[in-house]
Amino acid sequence: MKGAILSLNHIILDTDGLQFQAWCDLAMYEFGMGLPGKMANQLAGVQRHQALDLILKHFNVTNIDNKVELLNEQYEMYSKVIAGIGEDRLYPRAKQLLNNFYDHYVNIAINDIDEHAKEILQKLKIDDFVDAFVSPLDEENPYLEASQELDVQPAACVGIGSQTNEIKLMNETGVISIGVGDAEELKKAKYQVSQIGDLKYPMIRKVWEDNELEGA
Incomplete structure (x- = not known):
């Protein structure tokens, strides 16, 4: 070996937990409220564009043309979450x-x-x-x-x-x-x-x- x-x-x-935190931050910024904890399992392990679709569905958002912008925002928020982690x-x-x-x-x-x-x-x-x-x-x-x-x-x-x-x-x-x-x-x-x-x-x-x- x-x-x-x-x-x-x-x-x-x-990392699922870190991603979920970033999605919660995005939801709060874009929709004025976070995500319920039960969504963590739904978002775990899925591609980011699929996770975004689930979040938009949760907020009953059907017509949207700025998905790429939202994904970029979540990417930046994820970077900020990572910046705050430690050895714990x-x-x-x-x-x-x-x-x-x-x-x-x-x-x-x-x-x-x-x-x-x-x-x-x-x-x-x-x-x-x-x-x-x-x-x-x-x-x-x-x-x-x-x-x-x-x-x-x-x-x-x-x-x-x-x-x-x-x-x-x-x-x-x-x-x-x-x-x-x-x-x-x-x-x-x-x-x-x-x-x-x-x-x-x-x-x-x-x-x-x-x-x-x-x-x-």
């Missing part, structure tokens, strides 16, 4: 896992879904652990790009993610997939845990070795 490709959301910290946002054991990879000479890439990963990791003071950043907005398969950036074969990498589409892309690339979250949703992962705190380096190593033997 020479590479690890990680997502941020539910692996390093809760880091999931317990996430830094230890990064340390474990570092100590075993496993290079780390981040699948930068919302294009703020560098800034977020700097705020969490863990950016020094990361060797590469890739964006799914720029690449058809960020896991293939990440393995190339790390200069290792996909089969020599593990991927850790919390979304079904992430697991799918890992499997298509040959990266050993590890899912964090709902067991049913992530059932196609090679290995799955309910939360990042349950994921230990020795087990990750064993999962990779077992799959390497199967592919031999």
